[in-house]
Amino acid sequence: MNPLLQRLQPYPFERLRQLHAGVTPNPAYRPISLGIGEPKHATPALIKDALAASLAGLASYPATAGEPKLRQAMASWMQRRYGLAVDPATQILPVNGSREALFALAQTVIDPTRVGATVVSPNPFYQIYEGAALLAGADTWFAPSDPARNFAVDWAAVPDDVWARTQLLFVCSPGNPTGAVMGLDEWKLLFDLSDQHGFVIASDECYSEIYFRDEPPLGGLQAAAQLGRSDFRNLIAMTSLSKRSNVPGLRSGIVAGDAALIKPFLLYRTYHGSAMSPIVQAASIAAWDDEAHVVANRALYREKFAQVTPLLAAVMDVALPDAGFYLWAQVPARFSGDDAAFSRELLGFYNVVVLPGSYLAREARGQNPGAGRIRMALVAETAECVEAAERIVQFIQSTAKAT
Ligand SMILES: Cc1ncc(COP(=O)(O)O)c(C=O)c1O
Numbered sequence: 001m002n003p004l005l006q007r008l009q010p011y012p013f014e015r016l017r018q019l020h021a022g023v024t025p026n027p028a029y030r031p032i033s034l035g036i037g038e039p040k041h042a043t044p045a046l047i048k049d050a051l052a053a054s055l056a057g058l059a060s061y062p063a064t065a066g067e068p069k070l071r072q073a074m075a076s077w078m079q080r081r082y083g084l085a086v087d088p089a090t091q092i093l094p095v096n097g098s099r100e101a102l103f104a105l106a107q108t109v110i111d112p113t114r115v116g117a118t119v120v121s122p123n124p125f126y127q128i129y130e131g132a133a134l135l136a137g138a139d140t141w142f143a144p145s146d147p148a149r150n151f152a153v154d155w156a157a158v159p160d161d162v163w164a165r166t167q168l169l170f171v172c173s174p175g176n177p178t179g180a181v182m183g184l185d186e187w188k189l190l191f192d193l194s195d196q197h198g199f200v201i202a203s204d205e206c207y208s209e210i211y212f213r214d215e216p217p218l219g220g221l222q223a224a225a226q227l228g229r230s231d232f233r234n235l236i237a238m239t240s241l242s243k244r245s246n247v248p249g250l251r252s253g254i255v256a257g258d259a260a261l262i263k264p265f266l267l268y269r270t271y272h273g274s275a276m277s278p279i280v281q282a283a284s285i286a287a288w289d290d291e292a293h294v295v296a297n298r299a300l301y302r303e304k305f306a307q308v309t310p311l312l313a314a315v316m317d318v319a320l321p322d323a324g325f326y327l328w329a330q331v332p333a334r335f336s337g338d339d340a341a342f343s344r345e346l347l348g349f350y351n352v353v354v355l356p357g358s359y360l361a362r363e364a365r366g367q368n369p370g371a372g373r374i375r376m377a378l379v380a381e382t383a384e385c386v387e388a389a390e391r392i393v394q395f396i397q398s399t400a401k402a403t
Contacts, residue, residue: 002135004134004135004137005135007134008131008134008135009127009130009131009362011127012127012355012359012360013035013036013355015356015359016035016343016353016355016356016359019340019343019344019356020343020344020347020353023344023347023348024348025347025348025351026348026349026350026351027351028351029350029351029352029391030351031351031352031353032351032352032353032380032384032387032388032391033352033353033380034352034353034354034355034376034377034378034379034380034385034388035353035354035355035377036377036379037176037325037326037377037379038248038377038379039242039243039246039247039248039325039379040246040379040380040381041246041297041300041379041381042246043245043246043247044245044246044287044290044293046286046287046290046293047245047247047250047283047286047287048283049286050282050283050285050286050287051279051280051282051283053282054278054279054282054283055279057277057278057279057281057282058278058279060278061275062275062276062277062278062281063275064093064266064269064270064274064275065093065094065266066093066094066275066276066281067278067281068088068089069285070094070276070281070284070285071088071089071092071093071094072088073284073285073288073289074088074092074094074254074256074284074288075087075088075091075092075256076288076289077254077288077289078092078219078221078254078256080291081208081216081219082219082221082222082225083222083225084219084221084222084225085230086221086256087259090259090262090263091232091256091257091258091259091262092254092255092256092262093254093255093256093262093265093266093269094252094253094254094255094276094281094284095238095240095252095253095254095255095269095274095276096251096252096253096274096276096280097240097242097248097251097252097253098204098206098238098239098240098242098253099128100251100274101238101253101255102126102128102129102132102170102202102204102238103128103131103132103135104265104268104269104272104274105132105168105200105202105236105238105255105261105265106119106129106132106133106135106136106138106168106202107132107135107136107268108261108264108265108268109167109168109200109261109264110133110136110137110138110167110168111167112136112137112138114165114167115165116139116165117136117137117138117139117165117167118138118139118140118141118162118165118166118167119132119133119136119138119139119140119141119166119167119168119169119170120140120141120142120143120158120162120163120166120168120169120170120199121133121140121141121142121143121169121170122142122143122145122153122170122171122172122175123142123143123144123145123153123361123362123364123369123370124145124177124178124357124360124361124369124370125142125170125172125176125360125361126172126176126204127360129170129204130362133168138167138168140362141158141162141166141364142361142362142364143155143157143158144157144364144367144369145175145178145180145369150180150322151175151178151179151180151328152180152182152186153171153180155186155189155190155193163193163196163197163199164197166197166199167199167200168199168200168201168202169190169193169194169199169200169201169202170202170204171190171201171202171203171204171220172203172204172205173203173204173205173217173218173220174205174207174208174210174211174217174321174322174323174324175207175324176207176324176326177324177326177328177355177357177360177370177375178321178324178326178328179207179321179322179323179324179326179328180321180322181211181213181217181218181322181323182218182223183218184218184223184226184227187218187220187223187224187227188223188227191223191224191227191229191235194234194235195234198234199234200234200235200236200261201220201234201235201236202236202238203219203220203221203235203236203237203238204238205217205219205220205237205238205239206238206239206240206242206243206253207243207323207324207325208239208244208323209243209244209294209297209298210243210244210297210298210301210323210324210325211298211322211323211324212301212302212305212320212321212322212323213322213323217322217323219237220235220237220257221235221237221256221257231258231259232256232257232258233258233260234258234261235257235258236255236256236257236258236261236262236265237254237255237256237257238253238254238255238256239253239254240252240253240254241253241284241287241288243325244287244294244297245287245293245294245297246297247283247287250280250283250284250287251276251280252276252280252283252284252287300382301325301378303382304378304381304382304385305320305327305378307382307385307386308327308378308382308385308386308388308389309327311386311389311390311393312327312329312376312389312392312393314393315332315392315393315396315397316329316330316331316332316392316396317329317330318330325377325378325379326375326376326377326378327375327376327378328357328373328374328375329373329374329376330372330373331372331373331374332396332399332400334399334400335372337371337372338372339356339357339358339370339371339372339373339374340356340358340359342354342356342374343355343356343374345395345399346391346392346395349395349398350391350392350394350395351391352388352391352392352395354374354375354376354392355374355375355376355377356370356374357370357371357372357373357374357375358370358371358372358373360375376388
């Protein structure tokens with residue numbers, strides 16, 4: 001067996017299942033889950049229609065690089081969204097969702113034979129970053145998010161000797177779970193560090209289309225172009241249709257950036273066998289070509305967050321994020337920072353599932369930056385999310401009275 005498999009940590013939802021085992025949810029309430037970040041808004045008909053219309057694609061093997069017309073549709077979307085000129089022949093590839101792309105990129109770029117191979121990741125973080133790093137034979141170094149700066153990652157906490165052996169840096173903007181969006185200054189800092197130490201930056205941007213400010217989130221490639229780095233050197237951006245278009249089951253995304261990285265990435269993928277089905281390619285073209293459903297989807301999230309956030313903000317420390325579809329809240333003082341106890345008791349008394357924040361982060365240098373927080377995924381319809389929020393309010397008010 002590959003001994004590196006032993007280094008993998010249990011996935012947060014496995015830990016959640018264990019935490020909730022033995023809890024009997026109050027049967028007076030129907031179950032509501034704010035646990036998994038799986039979009040629940042309706043899949044647009046235009047995507048389903050494109051899928052149904054392209055079943056002839058079942059009869060052929062797809063190319064790993066995808067059809068030229070798909071790469072062109074993806075590049076055109078990046079042009080419209082970010083004002084970018086991305087070359088569809090050399091700087092863009094289709095992937096089966098950003099999850100597999102994040103994993104595969106690490107396998108492509110990391111050289112485990114170099115002493116101290118290191119991957120730097122935000123903390124809290126999407127757990128695939130860690131698994132990708134460990135299975136590529138690297139070690140991880142976690143940079144904490146700073147609640148005092150709207151959860152921006154404290155890159156200054158990373159020592160110089162760590163940067164010196166870093167081969168890959170994961171960034172997530174908009175962040176999961178914090179919703180924080182990186183600005184141009186932060187990008188400049190990271191590009192300077194990448195130039196100095198030669199590491200690759202993998203920019204996970206799968207929440208980019210769900211935002212609450214007027215200004216859409218800055219993309220990594222967009223930041224590079226604004227700073228005169230039009231070759232996107234050492235930078236790869238990833239996004240997907242899962243959240244933008246409510247198709248987590250389609251498994252369709254984009255990897256774009258430095259042509260010198262895209263080429264070996266394509267080679268790796270050819271052997272890995274991760275070509276996108278022709279049917280999914282056809283549906284993806286329809287999805288990237290249409291923006292009306294994305295505008296409508298964003299409006300639904302805005303309406304939902306406008307209703308839910310103030311309800312919860314009245315009883316706990318929580319605020320509207322920059323973007324994404326999570327609320328990242330502090331548990332009330334009576335729980336003494338025990339986010340797991342909060343999650344367990346809430347399920348028992350009110351039949352609502354929330355994810356303990358400590359499960360989304362690692363303890364590093366004596367601190368788990370997710371501890372004392374919970375993540376609430378507002379993916380269900382507004383009425384259900386409002387009902388969950390009302391139950392959480394009652395739960396917090398009743399536990400406050402009990403102490
Ligand atoms: C931060 C982050 N990155 C990537 C993904 C993977 O999404 P997909 O593979 O559907 O594009 C997720 C899914 O929840 C996520 O939260």
